[in-house]
Amino acid sequence: MTSNRTAEVAGAGIAGLAVSIALAQRGWKVRAYERSPSLRPDGAGIYIWENGLRVLASLGAHDEAVEGCHRGFMRETRDDQNRTVAAAHFAKMPNLRVVSITRMKLLTALSNRARELGVEVVFGTEAVSATPDGEIRLSTGEIRKADLVVGADGINSKIRDSVNLLRKRTPLADGAIRVMIPRRMDERVSDDGRKYIEYWNGMRRILVTPCSDTDTYLAFTTLDTDRPGKTVPIDKSLWKKSFPHLRDHIDRVGEGGRWDLFETIHLKRWHEGRIAIIGDAGHAQAPNLGQGGGCGMMNALALAHYVSTCPTIESGLVDWEQRERPLIEHTQRVSSIYSRVAALPPRMQTVVLTMAGKSRWVLDQRLKAARHLPTGAEHEFR
Template structure:
């Protein structure tokens, strides 16, 4: 008899678990509250652990073809003084790439459709029950062998199961968007690097991230209440704060969604036959670029763990507990690293810390099974 899975959320984690389960013979339905299946946001980092997930899904080559491979990562002052540099890949062959969120989402969505995953758009999920029931806003109750909540930081499924332990919101506001790469002064040399620019006096940050030949991802950050964040964005204000980026700031979007750095901890990653993955289970600030990679890795491991248990006739609830026990320690280490950096973004010394061994250990993590 075919096993069934109902998944809330068609983001990176939800699509990853859907692909793996469908390829293993499960009947999988994914519910997306939006009317269209698309990615939200601008650019995204993937470290080695995320690339290993794509490799095992057979998607690495396609994704790398639309990605940027920078020769290095730099931290610079607003006056262009180099604070630190790391050549890429890192020692041991640890890779880091960037691409647009839409390109990554498209690759995963195509693979999910090819695997036979079913999608229900305009289908907001409002709750789940431990017995394997997913509830949508229209009152429909869908029974499944496994329910997966990949419905984000403000997970309705997590709320319905009372699994939230802590939700931290950090006093730092970010704006994220794409601009054309043709604004870059030079397509070679230093402008191929990933660069974090810091204006410690103004308490402002710019993250400069090429994503491909066409798209440049910019993250603008400041403390809440900074007038530089108010719409419409003033190119002159940001150019004066970061003179090396004057040409890049020649034109900025009038309005950009404002986000805050947030972290989520849960009492458990599962309740009965319902599992939480991604931001629903362990949202973290994007300070080390591990949110997506960690979520996708845990999602792939989840699919393999429950399918192995189901094939052996073992209890799925026990399999979910074992999956959490195997994956949560490394995930919490990743989250602690992210939170520690988010808590001290503008040190008085202006010194930018290097990636710790713990961060690199996370990046070297690989899928199980």
């Protein structure tokens, strides 16, 4: 596809790289600005569901991203006694894949693909603001003009805020510390060692996620009010007291990690003039469904599709928001509900988790985004 159109993208995270690739594939000349001096893989591991895998395939980054990853076949929720209260057998669900990989692997695959397509990624440069007529101002003082400016600059987006698009930023009750630990040989073959398991005990929970033969990703989640629980580096004796059966995993945690409070972002509109906002900048969600990055990539591909196929960029942006926003907002809502369960008393939690685990309807709501055929990838997967 050829086009003389140009795009300036703020942020080279998951969403920024995905939109850069998708635009370049459609003939756009793309430049992305990343304020960090190199790729910034905060957050240890990441789940990529079927929708995200389809986007990666469409972008031409799938094989490199998933090489050596862990393919999920089952997810369990366990109570404080290590009893399984809910289980989802992904392997038995048709057309539904989920993998877990290290963030670095995902970002590297996206970045390599972007470079291959001629996207210019400028590291160490911050995007400061943008105007609706397509100008972007950089921390260097330079102003660049393009047919499209994309704000993919994360939850504290300067591009979004420079045009006053934020409607609501909602902090949730919980947050997480994410770390990577070495995966032991026996865990590669044991039943529990190959499952995704989330262990609950009151306000605290630990999600154990194998990511490769050598890496396991742990997310220590608790309420924001749990001061000792959100200390970094983690207080090992505290967490071992809550989860004695995970003593061995906790002992392998190093010094790293960061406390991230979960938040949701809702915009007044996803676009203003020639500016579009995507990823956490536009629709951050609680990570309980493992869909923030997946939705960011889906929306990046959809944006590139609409602005490349509609008669004008402006009409493409209108169609894009109209078609894509309902599913993303559904995913944000369902994920936030899960966060509310964390604030319930323990007995109530077990009842809710058990009932939810048995409900086909709840499962369908949780997996709605995962099962979605992303706009722009239809011809490959229909």
